[in-house]
Amino acid sequence: MAENPTTNNSNEEQEDTLTNRQGHPVTNNQNLRTVGSRGPAVLENYDFLEKISHFDRERIPERVVHARGAGAHGYFEAYGTAGDEPVSNYTRAKLFQNKGKQTPVFVRFSSVIHGGHSPETLRDPRGFAVKFYTEDGNWDLVGNNLKIFFIRDAIKFPDMIHAFKPDPITNIQDGERFFDFCASSPESFHMVTFVYSPWGIPANYRMMQGSGVNTYKWVNQEGVAVLVKYHWEPKQGIKNLTQQQASEIQGTSFNHATQDLHDAIKDGDYPEWELLVQIMSDNEHLELDFDPLDDTKLWPEDLFPWIPVGKMVLNKNPEDYFTEVEQVAFGTGVLVDGLDFSDDKMLQGRTFSYSDTQRHRVGANYLQLPINSPKKRVATNQSGGQMQYKLDRAPGQNPHINYEPSILGGLKEAEQDGIEHTPFIEGDLVRESIDRQSNTKQAGDTYRNFEEWERADLISNLVSDLSNCDPRIQIKMIALAEEADEEYGRRLREGLAQASTKGSSQKPLGNRDGDKAPEKAVKKAHDADPY
Ligand code: HEM
Numbered sequence: 001m002a003e004n005p006t007t008n009n010s011n012e013e014q015e016d017t018l019t020n021r022q023g024h025p026v027t028n029n030q031n032l033r034t035v036g037s038r039g040p041a042v043l044e045n046y047d048f049l050e051k052i053s054h055f056d057r058e059r060i061p062e063r064v065v066h067a068r069g070a071g072a073h074g075y076f077e078a079y080g081t082a083g084d085e086p087v088s089n090y091t092r093a094k095l096f097q098n099k100g101k102q103t104p105v106f107v108r109f110s111s112v113i114h115g116g117h118s119p120e121t122l123r124d125p126r127g128f129a130v131k132f133y134t135e136d137g138n139w140d141l142v143g144n145n146l147k148i149f150f151i152r153d154a155i156k157f158p159d160m161i162h163a164f165k166p167d168p169i170t171n172i173q174d175g176e177r178f179f180d181f182c183a184s185s186p187e188s189f190h191m192v193t194f195v196y197s198p199w200g201i202p203a204n205y206r207m208m209q210g211s212g213v214n215t216y217k218w219v220n221q222e223g224v225a226v227l228v229k230y231h232w233e234p235k236q237g238i239k240n241l242t243q244q245q246a247s248e249i250q251g252t253s254f255n256h257a258t259q260d261l262h263d264a265i266k267d268g269d270y271p272e273w274e275l276l277v278q279i280m281s282d283n284e285h286l287e288l289d290f291d292p293l294d295d296t297k298l299w300p301e302d303l304f305p306w307i308p309v310g311k312m313v314l315n316k317n318p319e320d321y322f323t324e325v326e327q328v329a330f331g332t333g334v335l336v337d338g339l340d341f342s343d344d345k346m347l348q349g350r351t352f353s354y355s356d357t358q359r360h361r362v363g364a365n366y367l368q369l370p371i372n373s374p375k376k377r378v379a380t381n382q383s384g385g386q387m388q389y390k391l392d393r394a395p396g397q398n399p400h401i402n403y404e405p406s407i408l409g410g411l412k413e414a415e416q417d418g419i420e421h422t423p424f425i426e427g428d429l430v431r432e433s434i435d436r437q438s439n440t441k442q443a444g445d446t447y448r449n450f451e452e453w454e455r456a457d458l459i460s461n462l463v464s465d466l467s468n469c470d471p472r473i474q475i476k477m478i479a480l481a482e483e484a485d486e487e488y489g490r491r492l493r494e495g496l497a498q499a500s501t502k503g504s505s506q507k508p509l510g511n512r513d514g515d516k517a518p519e520k521a522v523k524k525a526h527d528a529d530p531y
């Protein structure tokens with residue numbers, strides 16, 4: 001009988017023996033192979049070449065947004081109902097049907113604008129992305145903590161992110177660039193109102209809400225659809241920070257939110273969220289002063305109540321950050337039967353962007369990685385591409401038939417389950433914004449719904465950053481605040497006037513153009529001001 005080459009050796013390999021990735025035991029991990037002890041080194045030192053060239057490739061591109069994140073595993077448990085009704089009245093998605101049914105999940109929380117190692121105390125929306133490994137394949141609900149967004153059309157996203165990210169020359173984040181974009185995109189004012197209040201700095205990941213933000217559809221067995229919005233409500237309660245509280249934490253920790261999540265799960269204090277939905281019939285709802293497909297708007301709770309449909313528990317920390325949290329790939333296109341897209345223009349743009357960036361960021365075969373792969377059978381005719389390590393073959397499948405249709409064997413199309421939802425669509429092909437814009441009304445409602453400490457923090461934060469901006473930007477932002485709420489506008493105007501008299505942190509007015517006197521800048525802003 002042939003002897004096992006790995007055991008037929010006087011220096012028998014132990015469990016803890018270091019090897020390279022070819023399986024060769026490494027006998028010297030301290031010294032390069034050199035000509036004499038002083039060198040030079042030789043190029044055939046394979047162990048070193050493998051080690052250093054892998055190290056040179058340890059980083060993959062960080063996410064273009066949401067680079068800083070933390071993750072955890074857990075499960076989703078369905079209630080089987082939507083309020084008093086069986087959930088099947090609205091959706092046939094299997095994960096929601098039966099009370100107590102559990103579906104494994106992986107969640108990644110994140111901040112948005114700042115890089116991979118940035119402090120977790122910075123003012124920013126927070127990402128709240130959930131991958132459900134359902135029996136029908138994966139469903140990703142890629143949401144944020146806040147329930148609305150800055151823009152309503154996907155074509156504006158790259159510009160928005162450029163304005164919010166650091167200046168391309170100085171690499172310094174500049175509030176003036178942020179407000180320059182927002183002042184010229186009035187639909188962003190509601191989101192600015194949230195982000196500049198304490199809601200822009202959640203105390204940690206466990207004590208924040210989540211939301212799908214965009215409008216989706218639920219489809220039932222008869223193929224009938226409703227519009228739906230998703231909300232996650234933390235059972236730990238909600239806690240946000242003032243700027244001062246955040247600065248104090250930042251003085252001692254850049255990782256407080258990741259630490260908090262990790263420690264809670266390690267200690268068995270598993271965080272939980274309830275999943276609630278708001279439902280609307282699938283039409284334009286002309287009775288509303290906003291469009292249900294506009295993601296800068298909240299759906300009023302009195303008209304569209306929050307209906308609980310399940311809960312999520314996070315009970316396991318990742319075993320390896322890179323393998324799981326860094327390489328996980330979520331996308332808004334990843335839906336299962338019974339869940340569908342709406343015509344929300346942001347959602348449609350997002351749906352292209354996620355898998356496109358992931359083919360670049362992680363690689364063409366990113367869906368074969370265990371964290372991204374469904375926990376069910378996968379059988380495709382796709383093959384090749386960098387880092388493929390297995391074929392998506394069905395057991396017993398003829399390996400020669402990697403195409404469909406075929407009479408010789410191979411994979412067959414699935415049966416359609418339930419009646420397909422086939423919305424009728426007609427219209428002129430145009431480049432136009434939606435009609436019912438109502439850019440500032442809900443910002444006023446949100447301002448009035450804040451508690452006084454939240455309003456005070458909002459004004460103080462806006463004044464602090466806006467006082468460094470070109471006066472034309474200040475004037476536009478004041479006009480938006482006035483349009484939203486008289487008091488909001490007045491307090492912002494007074495705050496900026498006071499900051500300007502103090503002149504402490506303020507850049508000289510009009511300093512963007514050497515030849516432009518401050519008065520001219522203000523006049524120009526008035527002339528151009530559409531509000
Ligand atoms: C047209 C608008 C948008 C575009 C083009 C876009 C694009 C992207 C891209 C390219 C990524 C990086 C994905 C990756 O590398 O894996 C990303 C991540 C993310 N986006 Fe968006 N996004 C948009 C709007 C939104 C909105 C409205 C939300 C909130 C609902 C959102 C939530 C997220 C989250 C949570 C992540 C991080 C996912 C993770 O943890 O891996 N995005 N987005």
